[in-house]
Amino acid sequence: MILFAPLCSGSSAYIGTKTEGILVDAGASAKSILTALGEVGVEPGAVKAILVTHDHSDHIKGLRVLTKRLRVPVCSTVETLEGIIDTGNLTPGTEVLELSSQMELAGMEVVPFDTPHDVAHSVGFRIQAGERAIGYATDLGEVTAEIWQGLSGADLVLIESNYEPRLLAISSYPYYLRQRIASDHGHLSNPDCADTVRRLAQTGTARFVLAHLSRENNTPELAAAHGVRQYAPAFGWDYLTEQLAGLDFQAGEVDGIPVDPGGGAGLEPPQGDTQPPQAVR
Numbered sequence: 001m002i003l004f005a006p007l008c009s010g011s012s013a014y015i016g017t018k019t020e021g022i023l024v025d026a027g028a029s030a031k032s033i034l035t036a037l038g039e040v041g042v043e044p045g046a047v048k049a050i051l052v053t054h055d056h057s058d059h060i061k062g063l064r065v066l067t068k069r070l071r072v073p074v075c076s077t078v079e080t081l082e083g084i085i086d087t088g089n090l091t092p093g094t095e096v097l098e099l100s101s102q103m104e105l106a107g108m109e110v111v112p113f114d115t116p117h118d119v120a121h122s123v124g125f126r127i128q129a130g131e132r133a134i135g136y137a138t139d140l141g142e143v144t145a146e147i148w149q150g151l152s153g154a155d156l157v158l159i160e161s162n163y164e165p166r167l168l169a170i171s172s173y174p175y176y177l178r179q180r181i182a183s184d185h186g187h188l189s190n191p192d193c194a195d196t197v198r199r200l201a202q203t204g205t206a207r208f209v210l211a212h213l214s215r216e217n218n219t220p221e222l223a224a225a226h227g228v229r230q231y232a233p234a235f236g237w238d239y240l241t242e243q244l245a246g247l248d249f250q251a252g253e254v255d256g257i258p259v260d261p262g263g264g265a266g267l268e269p270p271q272g273d274t275q276p277p278q279a280v281r
């Protein structure tokens with residue numbers, strides 16, 4: 001039975017069984033990630049590796065302490081690993097694994113795909129866990145052909161729905177930052193996410209997690225209204241926003257919204273572009 005559990009408002013996620021799995025990103029404190037993990041019934045020892053999408057701080061904040069506590073390998077692109085090490089975000093002695101085009105971690109097959117974002121080399125993942133495929137794509141300025149290939153047909157897709165264009169346009173962020181967020185190396189807007197969700201549903205994806213909502217330039221309601229709600233009645237999907245914590249694949253109902261309220265995310269405010277506006281997150 002495969003668990004997909006967004007942790008700490010989507011700043012990390014656990015994928016795997018209750019006894020063996022991986023974390024994707026570590027954007028909250030190690031303590032809160034481990035607490036959230038415990039709340040979905042997963043012991044720290046179950047984590048066999050940490051996959052990292054890129055080295056913006058909202059994805060690696062807890063990595064140094066987490067690698068000290070868990071003593072597991074960290075896996076990402078060479079450029080991201082170098083960035084993490086150079087900035088002291090990894091406990092010395094931590095094993096690092098360079099991503100290859102296809103690798104096995106915790107009994108699951110991981111296939112990375114490049115994402116266009118404001119860093120040296122960011123990636124998303126397609127993770128095959130037994131019969132189930134999970135797509136993970138956050139922090140992307142646009143959905144490229146490679147991303148599309150990585151996500152299409154997956155059973156569950158976590159995808160960024162970062163900003164509402166009209167809110168970004170009037171946001172307090174400086175002009176240059178708004179330009180960068182909206183660029184094709186920034187973040188995915190609600191309408192662009194919606195379009196992708198609609199197309200993915202036609203490839204068979206039945207579950208969506210809308211993630212990385214900007215606190216400043218979005219709300220869960222706006223993201224859901226654009227991204228899923230308007231299509232849900234037609235297709236009978238369920239959907240999750242980052243407020244909803246755990247999803248048990250095999251026990252999940254297609255028409256309901258399986259929620260594990262003890263998952264740690266609770267009703268915390270959305271996460272996303274919440275840092276001081278000095279860089280695209």
Ligand SMILES: [Zn+2]
Nearest residue numbers: 056058139281
């Ligand atoms: Zn981010």
Ligand SMILES: [Zn+2]
Nearest residue numbers: 056139280281
């Ligand atoms: Zn980022």
